[in-house]
Amino acid sequence: MATTKTTPVATLPAQGRRFQLGRFRDLTLVPVIIVLLIVGSFVDPVFLTAGNLTNVLQQQSALALVVLAEALILIAGKFDLSLESTVGMAPAVGVMLVIPVAAGGFGLELPGILAIPLCLLVGGLVGAFNGFLIMRFQLSAFIVTLAMMIVVHGLQLGLTQGKSLFELPESFLYLGSATWLGLPAAIWITGLLFAAAIVALGYFRAGRSLYAIGGNADAARAAGIRVERVLWIVFIIGGVIAALAGVLETGRLGGISANQGVGWIFMAFAAAVIGGVSMDGGKGTILGALTGVLVIGLVENILTLKGVPGEWKQLVYGSIILVALMISRLAGGKAQD
Amino acid sequence: MTSSVKAVEALGITKRFGPTTALNGAGIAITEGETHALVGRNGAGKSTLVSILTGLQRPDEGEVRFGGELAPPLADRDAWRQRVACVYQKSTIIPTLTVAENLFLNRQTDRGAIKWRGLRARARQLLEQYGVDVDADGLAGDLSVEQRQLLEIARALSFGARFIILDEPTAQLDGPAIQRLFDRMRSLREQGVTMMFISHHLEEVYEICQSVSVFRDARHIVTTTVGDLPHAQLVDAMTGEATAAYEYRSRTVDASAPVVLAARGLSLDGRYEDVDLAIRSGEIVGLAGSGSSGKVGLAETLVGLRRADAGTVTVNGTEVKPGDVPSVLAAGLGFVPQDRHHEGFVPLLSIAENATIPIAGKLGRYGMISPARRREHGARMIAELDIKTTGPDQPVADLSGGNAQKVVLARALADDPRALVVINPTAGVDVKAKHSLLGAVEDAVAQGTGAVLVSDELDDLRICDRVLVMFHGKVVKDVPRGWTDSELVAAMEGIEH
Numbered sequence: 001m002a003t004t005k006t007t008p009v010a011t012l013p014a015q016g017r018r019f020q021l022g023r024f025r026d027l028t029l030v031p032v033i034i035v036l037l038i039v040g041s042f043v044d045p046v047f048l049t050a051g052n053l054t055n056v057l058q059q060q061s062a063l064a065l066v067v068l069a070e071a072l073i074l075i076a077g078k079f080d081l082s083l084e085s086t087v088g089m090a091p092a093v094g095v096m097l098v099i100p101v102a103a104g105g106f107g108l109e110l111p112g113i114l115a116i117p118l119c120l121l122v123g124g125l126v127g128a129f130n131g132f133l134i135m136r137f138q139l140s141a142f143i144v145t146l147a148m149m150i151v152v153h154g155l156q157l158g159l160t161q162g163k164s165l166f167e168l169p170e171s172f173l174y175l176g177s178a179t180w181l182g183l184p185a186a187i188w189i190t191g192l193l194f195a196a197a198i199v200a201l202g203y204f205r206a207g208r209s210l211y212a213i214g215g216n217a218d219a220a221r222a223a224g225i226r227v228e229r230v231l232w233i234v235f236i237i238g239g240v241i242a243a244l245a246g247v248l249e250t251g252r253l254g255g256i257s258a259n260q261g262v263g264w265i266f267m268a269f270a271a272a273v274i275g276g277v278s279m280d281g282g283k284g285t286i287l288g289a290l291t292g293v294l295v296i297g298l299v300e301n302i303l304t305l306k307g308v309p310g311e312w313k314q315l316v317y318g319s320i321i322l323v324a325l326m327i328s329r330l331a332g333g334k335a336q337d
Numbered sequence: 338m339t340s341s342v343k344a345v346e347a348l349g350i351t352k353r354f355g356p357t358t359a360l361n362g363a364g365i366a367i368t369e370g371e372t373h374a375l376v377g378r379n380g381a382g383k384s385t386l387v388s389i390l391t392g393l394q395r396p397d398e399g400e401v402r403f404g405g406e407l408a409p410p411l412a413d414r415d416a417w418r419q420r421v422a423c424v425y426q427k428s429t430i431i432p433t434l435t436v437a438e439n440l441f442l443n444r445q446t447d448r449g450a451i452k453w454r455g456l457r458a459r460a461r462q463l464l465e466q467y468g469v470d471v472d473a474d475g476l477a478g479d480l481s482v483e484q485r486q487l488l489e490i491a492r493a494l495s496f497g498a499r500f501i502i503l504d505e506p507t508a509q510l511d512g513p514a515i516q517r518l519f520d521r522m523r524s525l526r527e528q529g530v531t532m533m534f535i536s537h538h539l540e541e542v543y544e545i546c547q548s549v550s551v552f553r554d555a556r557h558i559v560t561t562t563v564g565d566l567p568h569a570q571l572v573d574a575m576t577g578e579a580t581a582a583y584e585y586r587s588r589t590v591d592a593s594a595p596v597v598l599a600a601r602g603l604s605l606d607g608r609y610e611d612v613d614l615a616i617r618s619g620e621i622v623g624l625a626g627s628g629s630s631g632k633v634g635l636a637e638t639l640v641g642l643r644r645a646d647a648g649t650v651t652v653n654g655t656e657v658k659p660g661d662v663p664s665v666l667a668a669g670l671g672f673v674p675q676d677r678h679h680e681g682f683v684p685l686l687s688i689a690e691n692a693t694i695p696i697a698g699k700l701g702r703y704g705m706i707s708p709a710r711r712r713e714h715g716a717r718m719i720a721e722l723d724i725k726t727t728g729p730d731q732p733v734a735d736l737s738g739g740n741a742q743k744v745v746l747a748r749a750l751a752d753d754p755r756a757l758v759v760i761n762p763t764a765g766v767d768v769k770a771k772h773s774l775l776g777a778v779e780d781a782v783a784q785g786t787g788a789v790l791v792s793d794e795l796d797d798l799r800i801c802d803r804v805l806v807m808f809h810g811k812v813v814k815d816v817p818r819g820w821t822d823s824e825l826v827a828a829m830e831g832i833e834h
Contacts, residue, residue, distance in 0.1 A: 203450040205443065212442055215431035222393075222429045223442040224414040282433035 026276055026284075029291040032324050036298040044305040052301070054183065058252065060297035061186040062087070062176075064290070065245035066261075066268045067275075068190075068197055069238035071289035074272055075201070076234050077214035077281025079141040082130060083242040083268065085152035086123050087261030090243035091250045092156050094119025095168055103167035104160060112169035116247055119172075123243025124236045126152055131235035135228045149265070157258055165256040176251015186248045193241070197286045210234065214281030271296050274324045295324055342404065344369040344500050344531035345390065345421065350399035352385050359385040361555040364399070365533075367500075367548075372522060372532045374542040374563070377552035378575055378767040379737035383535055386552070387425075387504055390533075392417035403500070415496075422493030423502040430485045432478030436460065439477045440492050467491040468521075483514040490521070500531045507536055508765050511628035511793070519545050537767055539571055553577050572768055583772045585799050586779055594618040595654075597787035598670065598756035600639065603648035608634035609810035612648070616756065616787040621778065623801030624791040626829050630807040633675055633760060636791045640672040640758050641665035642680070653755045666695055671754035673745050673762050675791075681745035684734035688726060689715025691733050692747040699752075718747035721780075723773045739770025746777055757781055757788040763797055775800050795822050 040047035066083050073080045098115045099105035110118070126148065133144045178185040201207035212220040213227050221227050242261075250256050275292025277284030299320045303313055343366050352360040360382045367373040377383050388394040390401060392411055401408040409416035430439050437460035438445065445451045460473040469487045471480060480488065486506055493501055503522075507515045522532060522545055534546055542549055543563055550560040551574040558574050559566070566574070600614040609631035616622050624632040637643045639650055644660025651657070652668035674680035682691045689711045693700060700714070701707040715729030722743040726736060733744050742762060749757060759778060763771045779800055782788050790801055798804050806814040806828040814828045 199450075203453075205445055205451065208438065208445055208451070209443060211434055212431055215433040216429070218427065219429035219431050220443070222425075224418075225443050278433075282431065 026288040027291065028327070029275060029288070029295055029324065032295055032327055033291065033298065036295065036302065040298060040302045040305070043302055047302070047305055052305075054187070056297045056301045057187045057190075058184040059300075060293055061184075061190040062245040062249040062252070063264060063267060063271070063296070064190050064293040065193065065241050065248065066264055067271045067289050067293050068194060068286065069241040069245075070265075070268045071272045071275075071277050071284065071286055072197065072201075072210065072234055072241075073238050074277050074279065075214050075281060075284055076210040076231055077217065078134065078231060078234070079145060080127075080130060080235065080238055081142070081145040081265050082126060082148035082152050083238060084261045084263065084265040085149045085156070086126050086239055086242040087246040087249065087264060088256065088259070089152045089156035089246075090119045090123040090126070090239075091172070091246040091260070092160055092165060092256050093122050094243075095165055095172060095250075095256065096159060098169055098172075099165070099167060104163060104165050112171050115169050115172045116175070119247055120240050120243045123239040123241075123246070125239070126242075127236040127239025128232070130239070131232035134235070135232055153262065160256075160258060162258050164258060166254070168250065168255065172247065173251045173254060176248040177254070178251075186252065189244070189248065193244075194286060194290055201286055206230070211282055214278075214283070216282070267296060270321045274321060296321070342369045343367065343402070344371075344404060345533075346402040346405075347386065347390060347396075348399055348402070350386070350389060350396045350401075352389065352394065352396050358555050360389070360396070362399070363552060363555065363557040365390075365550050365557065365560070367531055367533060369404075369531055370526065370529050371548055372526055372534055372546045374546040374549040375533055375535045375552065376537075376539065376542060376549060376571065376575060378769065379739055381552040381575075382555045383552055384426075384504070387423065387502055387535070390502060391421055391423045418496040418498060420498055421500050421502065422496060422498040424486060424489045424493060424504060424506055426504045426508070428485055428489070430477045430480075430488060432476065434477055435473070436464075436471055436475055436477050436480070436488060437473040439488060440464075440473075440495065442492075463491055463495055467494065482509045483517070486510075486518070487521070494525075494530070499529065500533075501525075502533045502535075504535045505537070505765070506534075507538060507541060513628075515541070537765060539568060542571075543568070551575055575767075576769055583775055583796070583799075586783075588619065588783070588802070590617060590620045590802050592617075594620070596651075597653050598639065598758075598789065599651040600635075601649050601651070603635070603638060603645045603650065605631075605634060605638060605643065605645045607810075608643075609807065612812055614639075614789075614805070614812075616789055618755065618785045618787045619782055620803075621782050621788045621790055621801045623798040623804035624789060624807060625795075625798055625804050625825060626807035629809070630829070631810040632791050632807045635807070636672075636758050636760050636789060637675070639665075639789065640670060640674075642674070666752070669752070669755040670758065671695070671749035671752060671756075672758040673742075673749050673760060675760040677742055677745050682733045682741060682748070685732050687715070687730045687732055688719065688724065688736075688744050688747075689729035691744050692718045692751055694748060694751075696751045714751070718744075718751075722747055722777050737770075739766035739774075742766050742774060743770065743777075746774060750777070750781055753784075754781075754786060757786050758791075759788060760791045761793060762790070763792070763794055771797075795825060798825070 046052050066087060069083055070080060094115045096105045097108050097118050098110045098112050100109055101107040130145055130148055133139050134141045175185055175189065180188050201210060209220065209225045209230050212223065212225055213230060217227050246261065249260060271292035272289045273279060274295060276288035299317065303316055308316060346366045348364045349362050350360050350364060351362055363382060365386065375383055389396050392408065395411055403420040437457045440460045440463055441456055445456055457473050464471060464473060469491050471484050471488065477485065506518060510518060526532065536542060546563055548560065548562045549566060551558040553575060594617040596615045597618050598616040600612055603612045604610040612635055624636060626632040634643060638645050641657065641660055641662040649656050652665060652670045655668045657668050658664040693711050693714050697706050700710045712729045719726060719729060724740050724743045726740065733741050746762065762774050775797060778788055778790065790797065792798055802818055804816045804820065804825065805812045806816060806825065808829065808831040816825060
């Protein structure tokens with residue numbers, strides 16, 4: 001009751017200020033990144049070399065794409081845990097359709113050039129099926145995609161009999177291993193997709209509708225947005241991007257292991273949330289999510305350079321995510337949700 | 338308004354939801370330029386009519402006409418929005434987006450990329466045109482309830498509609514904000530805008546509307562000018578029977594009765610200061626005052642929802658731990674919080690479970706709860722408070738506002754409290770529910786409870802044996818029974834001490 005008493009005039013300056021803060025909230029991790037760069041340069045002189053930083057970006061490009069997909073879905077107010085399984089399953093199925101039985105394929109031996117399109121198609125189908133269960137059956141996104149995470153990974157294990165795939169068509173490895181204009185192609189692809197998503201979500205009606213749906217789905221519907229259709233498309237795009245992440249990862253490593261992508265989803269969530277994307281939907285930016293990925297990548301690189309034993313990495317990793325959360329919370333000023 | 342052109346007509350509308358008939362051959366016709374009230378009890382079919390008039394639902398039978406022409410097909414949202422605009426009960430503002438973007442939601446641009454600078458300029462122009470004084474760049478979530486509502490009205494009108502539906506716009510506003518809303522509605526009417534106004538506050542209907550339609554039990558009962566339907570007849574039309582106004586019981590407070598709720602030297606910075614209170618068993622004490630008087634803050638301190646900076650609260654002779662609800666409840670106090678949706682009930686739990694949360698420990702041994710005893714208690718409460726429900730197992734989320742509030746009161750009364758604090762119990766409930774809520778408070782007091790009633794409604798305060806008037810955080814007046822409205826309002830506004 002008391003709040004309605006304030007005269008609008010009196011609240012004007014306060015709102016102006018808060019909006020300024022809101023604008024910078026996307027960038028609250030920038031100080032963290034700067035601290036990490038300084039710490040890293042002390043840890044090892046190699047750290048601040050172009051070669052090492054390029055390496056960091058290339059290693060993180062596949063995870064970054066999963067973060068991008070998750071951020072889109074989170075902003076629209078939904079959830080997708082199955083992305084990590086798509087990272088492994090989609091490339092495996094795409095490849096198995098083109099390679100001979102001897103190499104672990106189905107025996108269809110479709111033209112090798114089709115492997116990547118087929119892989120992306122499989123990713124899109126997983127997204128579409130998630131959307132079908134969530135929108136048509138009105139099921140909770142969390143539990144549907146949790147089940148799908150297990151189902152999709154289980155499908156990969158079943159089809160490959162738990163084995164890794166090594167004899168892959170050249171064309172499939174190209175994107176993850178090529179170099180364009182002095183930088184790995186994976187960095188270009190990831191960078192371009194992030195740029196496209198930043199523009200789409202910042203300047204296009206379709207992109208803005210994700211924020212409207214995540215912020216208040218009923219209001220979005222009343223404004224004439226086709227909420228179900230948009231969400232469905234977002235799930236499909238998320239699946240396709242995750243499949244592309246799988247292609248890049250496969251190209252970088254030269255094979256598809258049975259565990260490709262497993263455990264990534266927690267990193268993807270951590271990166272998106274420390275980057276300012278709200279778990280409740282409607283809040284956060286793609287640029288913010290990108291800073292989240294960079295923090296995670298730099299931490300991992302520093303730990304490797306420092307020679308931290310593998311058994312302790314998880315603990316340090318998790319702790320640093322917590323610290324990053326606290327810093328971005330303090331810098332952002334508002335309670336986390 | 339002598340024009341006889343109908344801005345909107347709904348003819349013979351029937352709408353069923355499964356076995357329930359929400360509207361049964363009902364209709365409404367609103368003359369152009371008029372402000373028309375739609376009144377009815379909870380469940381009379383008002384909300385269904387609103388969703389049919391705004392094209393969100395298709396009637397099973399009947400038709401809607403705007404200015405004599407048949408309404409557009411349901412899928413054509415833009416066509417609907419050019420004919421009718423609606424400020425819904427539930428906010429359709431998206432808190433995480435800016436004011437400017439909310440104004441042009443899903444029409445930020447006709448094609449291509451959004452030009453934010455241009456969008457903000459258009460938003461500022463629109464806000465200025467409708468005299469809404471908010472920052473177009475600010476986040477909509479930072480606005481007050483009143484500002485959000487103005488934003489919704491401006492957005493609604495910006496589609497070019499000349500007919501607006503205002504669905505209970507005053508429910509969440511305080512006195513001065515309601516007056517500002519009415520001033521705005523009057524100026525819109527002068528510009529020729531037709532309005533349909535829904536409210537549970539009948540005095541508002543007389544203040545702002547020219548004509549009124551009454552709905553009851555899914556049917557249209559009467560449409561007439563407000564002058565032809567005095568207050569008592571309007572209530573009769575709504576309830577379908579001759580209901581007298583609530584009869585306040587008389588009782589004499591025993592001056593030697595024990596004090597069940599007391600406060601000494603209670604202060605909370607920015608809310609109230611140095612308040613002393615003593616409520617005796619068998620007494621109802623009202624707390625009145627404007628929105629900034631601190632009355633709600635004081636009541637919330639008494640029940641432990643807030644912690645005072647200084648002073649003590651004594652319940653039933655025990656000094657309670659400040660700001661600690663469990664110890665206050667243990668001392669024998671029950672309360673109805675201000676916002677039932679936030680603090681009053683758990684919507685998905687049943688009536689019986691909601692009503693017995695404070696006494697769960699008494700419904701079984703060793704921390705177990707006996708469902709049978711819980712149901713039994715729930716059933717008794719349903720009977721005592723006349724809750725309209727299918728049974729004690731029905732979730733509270735399915736109940737209408739008045740009945741949900743009765744469950745909250747049932748929870749407050751669950752442990753036969755010695756002291757009762759009730760904050761705005763009749764907000765957003767209909768006439769009949771209001772009577773049973775006030776009656777239940779009086780019943781409890783007749784059995785020896787001492788009650789504090791905080792209310793914005795002068796009518797509610799008539800059940801009080803005395804009313805404490807607060808102004809800027811201080812109790813300025815102790816008014817015994819038999820006050821007049823003007824006397825109390827003058828004290829609330831601080832005109833006379």
